[in-house]
Amino acid sequence: MTTDIVGCFFADSIQPGDILNELGEYAYKTRFVYQPVFRTGLASDFSEERFVRLYEVGKDRLFCPAPRKGPLLITSRLDLYPCCSQVAQNTILRIGNLRDNPLAELVKDMEHNKLLAKLFTEGLDGLLDAAGITEECPKRLSVPCEA
Incomplete structure (x- = not known):
């Protein structure tokens, strides 16, 4: 065992x-x-x-540690997020709520979301550059999700 x-x-x-x-x-x-x-x-x-800060914005590649078809986060309020990170809660990454829409519909919406596609294919670096907010982010991170 x-x-x-x-x-x-x-x-x-x-x-x-x-x-x-x-x-x-x-x-x-x-x-x-x-x-x-x-x-x-x-x-x-x-x-x-x-806090241990392992990653540096602008120096390290900041890829989401979860695979694209990886885990989903469903909170106690039934909010759905595209990853397992606690940092994602209460952010713009919220996909929806299971009280309002069925899970299959929310997953389909997530798979066609250009923001999330950029996140999973180019990592957080590409997303931060596209949003033009690299300067506002902390410079040292414990996990890429903190960006």
Whole structure:
């Protein structure tokens, strides 16, 4: 039997390698997925020094980590978003609400959305350039979704 562990880390907290060391030989049977904590939800109140910033706007390629046919996010309010990122909630990326339209219709709308097509084919770089808002974005990011 295998186990999945998903973790988010601050710069000043336990690190991913520390957890692997704790698992010892069981790490061989464990799928370990991790990422830095990013500024959303309760983490909005933490100081900037605590966040790991792996990506730099203008230097790194900022591709959405989810594949085009990847996961959808459905919130407790039944809002639908085209990705799994918590950052996407309450943004212009909202596709619709399941109270108003059936899921099949919303997915079809998403697949024909030029903005999302640009996002998934050219990454966030192309989208930021097209929108002309590169200067307004933070320069260092924990995950590309923060742009």
